[in-house]
Amino acid sequence: MQKILFQVFVIVSLCFALWFALSKVDWVSLFKLDQVADTTEKAMGTIFWDLYSKSALEITSEAAIRPLDSIVTKICISNGIDKRQITLHLIKSDEINAFALPNRHLVINTGLIATSDHEAELCGVIGHEIAHMELNHVMKKLIKEVGLSALISMTTGGGAEQIKEIARMLSSSAYDRNLEKEADIKAVEYLKNANINPAFFADFLYRLGESEPTNSQYFSWISTHPDSKERAAYIIASIGQQNTNFSPVLSTDAWDQLKGFATN
Amino acid sequence: MNFQNFAYEPSEHEAEKASNSYLMSLIAIIAGLPLPIINLLATLIFYIGNRKSTYFVRWHCTQALLSQISLLFVNSTGFWWTVSILFTDETVSGNYIAYIITAFVINVVEFIVTISAAIKTRKGIHVEWWLLGDLTNIICRR
Structure with missing residues (x-):
């Protein structure tokens, strides 16, 4: 024995x-897996943004983009994220929505800005979407929903109908519960590092969760992200030791100007 | 792998059946590569079908079955790891590729050894594998 x-x-x-x-x-470098994933993501980003931009009204005014760019830059610099890789798009739409497309396209609707009572609320949502990008959730979601082989075939010109369906899914549906929670917690970390009060992000979720039933057709970001109140609760819990040294990213004038663009 | 004298000289019919137990696991390897449990089930069914057969046949059915049981652990891990990559947030990593290569090497070694055992037993030569032969001697009683 x-x-x-x-x-x-x-x-x-x-x-x-x-x-x-x-x-x-x-092996990952040897088989150039990173390179394949990178090329696929870049091609996906171009395909999906081209498709989405055809049906959306993009605001390219420097005056409207600049304050948003300042927020994204502040969050990126404070967290060691390369801002140059993020392409920011502001869309004229009453729908309260923001989402990330592959290859770091960050899309923000004016409806989201109009509904935000404080710049820190908007910062929270932007931080959440940047977290999805940084944690590679966009490609993870695509691979999970569509499969890697189908994605690679799309980059070589196949599946036009499927591309439309996926573009709709990326802009209107949430990630799974674990990825959403991961992005929320990461967003809190980003906000704290940028000296932005994360409590406003929780308040925003709670407020929109409360008012959702009456305006559900405009509440994409909330209605596709389930249990807003529960999310607000764990965001508050994850804030932990409160840093009181918060400072606004935008001047009052810049914020008012951005709100003006969003509401007009 | 040891070639030893068996307790008695197996007949032509016994040699054929014993050889088939190894061939069964080979056919199952080809058919069941994506689903590792198929290999085991095929060999197990053959083993059960021959459990009242002669000692030589039972002995080799048992050795073939044990080899499939050990492969089951290796292949199942690779199978479920792959499934988790395809359907969950798990990504292809260096560890995963290293595991798949390891599992492939183990399968190839097992494949070659099994073919060799099938040929030898068909000629009536008793083949005892390292470790599995000793285990079979404990499990399979005359």
Whole structure:
């Protein structure tokens, strides 16, 4: 029996040693998996944004974009994120919505800005979407919903109908519960690092969760992100030690100007 | 792998059945690659069908079955890891690729050893694998 136990030990050890030795090789770089994923994401970003922009009215006015850009820049710089990789789009729409497309296209509707009572509320939603980008949730969601092979075939010109369906899904549906929570918690971290009060983000969710039934056709971001009150609760819980050294990203004038663009 | 004298000289019919137990697991490997449980089930069904057969046949059915049980653990882990990559947030990592290569090497070794055992037993030669042969000797009683 001892001989058999010894033999089992030797066999198992050999297998683990082989696995361990092979795991020391950088297979991801060797097979250029990162490069494939990167190329696919870039192609997806272009395809989806081209498609979405055809049916959306993009605001390109420097005066409207600049304050939003300041918010994104502040969050990025405070958290070591490369801002140059994020492409910001402001869309004229009453729908309260913001979403991330592949290759870091950040789309914000004017309806979201108009509904935000405080710039920190908007910062919270922007932080949440940046978290989705940073945590690679966009591509994870696509791969999960569509499959990697289908995505690669789209980048080479296949599946026009499927592309439309996925573009609609990306702009109007939430990630799964765990990814949403992960993005919320990450957004709180981003806000704290940028000296923006995360409590406003929780308040925003709670407020919109309360008023959702009466205006549900405009509440995309809330209605597709379930349990807003529960999210507000765990956001508050994750804030932890409160930093009181908060400072506004925009001047009062800049915020009012942005609100003006959004409401007119 | 050891070639030893068996307790008695197996007949032509016994040698054929014993050899088939290994071939069964080979056919199952080809058919059941994506679903590792198929290999085990095929060999298990063959084992149950021959459990009242002669000692030589039972002995080799048992050895073939044990090899499939050990492969089941290796292949199931690879299978479910792959499923989790396809359907959950899990991503392809260096560890995953290393595991798949390890599992592939183990499967290839097992495949070659099984073919060899099938040929030898067909000729009536008794083949005892390292570890699995000793285990079979404990499990399979005359």
